[in-house]
Amino acid sequence: MIQKACKLLLVLSVVGCSKNIKPSTYYTNDFKNGGVERHDGLGFEIPVKYDIDVVYFNDHPKQSYEDIETIKMSGEVPLEDKQTQNGKMLYRGNHQDKKQEILRQMVEKAKELGATALIDVKYSVYSTQTASGFTFTGKAVRYVLK
Numbered sequence: 001m002i003q004k005a006c007k008l009l010l011v012l013s014v015v016g017c018s019k020n021i022k023p024s025t026y027y028t029n030d031f032k033n034g035g036v037e038r039h040d041g042l043g044f045e046i047p048v049k050y051d052i053d054v055v056y057f058n059d060h061p062k063q064s065y066e067d068i069e070t071i072k073m074s075g076e077v078p079l080e081d082k083q084t085q086n087g088k089m090l091y092r093g094n095h096q097d098k099k100q101e102i103l104r105q106m107v108e109k110a111k112e113l114g115a116t117a118l119i120d121v122k123y124s125v126y127s128t129q130t131a132s133g134f135t136f137t138g139k140a141v142r143y144v145l146k
Contacts, residue, residue: 050107053117054138061117065141068113071106076133083132099123102136115140 055061103121110118121138 050104050118052107052111052115053119054103054107054121055117055119056121058120060119061141061143063143064146065117065119065143068110068115068140068142070137070139071109071118072135072137073102073106074133074135076131078131079127099136102134106136106138110138110140113140114142116143117141 053061106121107118117140118138119141121136123134123136125132125134127133
């Protein structure tokens, strides 16, 4: 009886937590074939609310808007020994906390430009033999009345 109750609680907690997670692009380890498997989306949980609207990928706000500026943040760091094993990469990209911090910085920059929304937000990672890098892009826009 206790086991059934624990299983039910586990299922309910997973379903309840999944409501705040947005679709995302991310990579998971593909141990069977080696390397990684790509999934669409940002790859991390998105905070529910920012000071301005944040719209991901090809979604567009319902309001009319005018473009202000494209915001791009990128970086590259050398691979650490713990990221590879037997010549294969075990993981790449940034930790979820780092991704959220970068997105927060993009939102702040958009606000400084007078934007009311940050749209078409995308995150991508790349790897070379010696480094791992990322690129975050988004378009700062201002809502207009028509």
